[in-house]
Amino acid sequence: MFSPLIEDLIRALRCLPGVGPKSAQRMAMYLLEKDRDAAGLLASSLQQAVEKVGRCSRCRTLTEQEICALCNNMRRDHSLLCVVETPADVLAIEQAGNYHGLYFVLHGHLSPIDGVGPADIGLDVLGERLGEKQSNETGAEEPMIRELIIATNPTVEGEATAQFIAERARARGVAVSRIAHGVPIGGELEYIDGGTLAHAFNSRTVL
Amino acid sequence: MFSPLIEDLIRALRCLPGVGPKSAQRMAMYLLEKDRDAAGLLASSLQQAVEKVGRCSRCRTLTEQEICALCNNMRRDHSLLCVVETPADVLAIEQAGNYHGLYFVLHGHLSPIDGVGPADIGLDVLGERLGEKQSNETGAEEPMIRELIIATNPTVEGEATAQFIAERARARGVAVSRIAHGVPIGGELEYIDGGTLAHAFNSRTVL
Structure with a gap:
């Protein structure tokens, strides 16, 4: 229904998690009608990130540096x-x-x-x-x-x-x-699933 | 917390309608971790659309053609x-x-x-x-x-x-x-707002 480039854009937006056909169409229309600057910025951010972001050689987290800021932090x-x-x-x-x-x-x-x-x-x-x-x-x-x-x-x-x-x-x-698993702090027992409750009983600690 | 390029990407994704900080972070992680091809494709689709999509000279709809497919359709x-x-x-x-x-x-x-x-x-x-x-x-x-x-x-x-x-x-x-405005087909009167109902009464047609 839309022209080929717009259809391509809608199809590409659908690859985002949680974005269905209606949202993708809304996003495409918004970017083209209201905010082309943001669309250009998003395009270049994506391009940059895809090209340059790799993994930290120490901890394997995503980063564009050889060693990430956390691994480099001597404090x-x-x-x-x-x-x-x-x-x-x-x-x-x-x-x-x-x-x-x-x-x-x-x-x-x-x-x-x-x-x-x-x-x-x-x-x-x-x-x-x-x-x-x-x-x-x-x-x-x-x-x-x-x-x-x-x-x-x-x-x-x-x-x-x-x-x-x-x-x-x-x-x-x-x-x-x-790390400990059990009832979340602030959680109510009534709403906790059986598996978590069973684990919480088995992993009880002495008071 | 993330490296600068990833932070830039998350910020750029937030310009999309309906995308908050958590969704933007999820999208960035998904694209970088699971689907870099889709991210590259999205970047180029955005770039292409921003550069080439303009308005049809007849009907002003969004299209990359001089005259859109609808205006050109002689049928x-x-x-x-x-x-x-x-x-x-x-x-x-x-x-x-x-x-x-x-x-x-x-x-x-x-x-x-x-x-x-x-x-x-x-x-x-x-x-x-x-x-x-x-x-x-x-x-x-x-x-x-x-x-x-x-x-x-x-x-x-x-x-x-x-x-x-x-x-x-x-x-x-x-x-x-x-075009006519009134109660939507398949809609139930009970759930229609007062403004629409008033309009539907004023615009009633002879049976």
């Missing part, structure tokens, strides 16, 4: 490493604001059924990190990473990935922990 | 002209499927308070269209446009624009009509 605790599935998880933890160590981003989880093995989620890179040593005051060598905190999602694949990583870390003499 | 009734506010309105009427005339797109409505006058919504171009003459069988001149159908939105500004256009068209001897 953070470089002996703590938190393993997460996605860069968005890093943001969520940073916004909570009480963790000051470093991160390691898997970009997924182990999923043999989809052909995702350890190398696909960077466990070879993680292995090298865990193997890094430093000398302590007495001159003895100890691992650079004092504690590995696993914060993969509490799904079947996330749990399997956590177990797999934990075994490897323990074999290298690095302490491993998993 | 449509060129003696009927429907005036709408936006290109999306053209699509809505085309999807309904029972109108086979041409369109004229205002790209807005008269709004003196925002400084939008007749020339801003193309009423000079519409005036020329209404002034076009052709010879009929008897050799007498008659207007090319037999009927002007006004389909601006039933808002205060849309009604004012409709009245303004109707007066100009009548002055040129062109018949003018306004």
Whole structure:
């Protein structure tokens, strides 16, 4: 119904998550009718990001730098490493604001059924990190990473990935922990699903 | 929190209608993590559309052609002209499927308070269209446009624009009509607002 270039634009906008045919049409009309500057800016931002954004060589998060700002920040605790599935998880933890160590981003989880093995989620890179040593005051060598905190999602694949990583870390003499799962703070028991409640009972702590 | 290029991309995505900070972040992560091809395609579609899409010189709808496919279609009734506010309105009427005339797109409505006058919504171009003459069988001149159908939105500004256009068209001897407003087909009276119901009573037709 629209001219070919407009149809192309509507089709391209539909690749965005959560955007259906109606929203895509509305977006295309808005950009072409009301805000061509914004459309041009979006085009160049996309182009720039696609060309230049890669992965941090230390933690694998998305960045256009060789080493990301977090890994380069000397005021953070470089002996703590938190393993997460996605860069968005890093943001969520940073916004909570009480963790000051470093991160390691898997970009997924182990999923043999989809052909995702350890190398696909960077466990070879993680292995090298865990193997890094430093000398302590007495001159003895100890691992650079004092504690590995696993914060993969509490799904079947996330749990399997956590177990797999934990075994490897323990074999290298690095302490491993998993973030707590249970009833969210401020959540009401009445509205919590059975799986979470069961986990909360099994993982109860002594008062 | 993210690297500068990613922050730029998230900010640029927020210019899309209906996209807030969380959705923009989700879109940026999705494009960079899962579908860089789609991101590149979106960038080039935007670039192309911004550069090339202009307005049809006959009906002012958005198109990259000099004259749009609808105006160029000789199988449509060129003696009927429907005036709408936006290109999306053209699509809505085309999807309904029972109108086979041409369109004229205002790209807005008269709004003196925002400084939008007749020339801003193309009423000079519409005036020329209404002034076009052709010879009929008897050799007498008659207007090319037999009927002007006004389909601006039933808002205060849309009604004012409709009245303004109707007066100009009548002055040129062109018949003018306004699409009907009332209770939507399939709508339930119980859920129709008072303004629409009052209009439906005032515009009742003889059975």
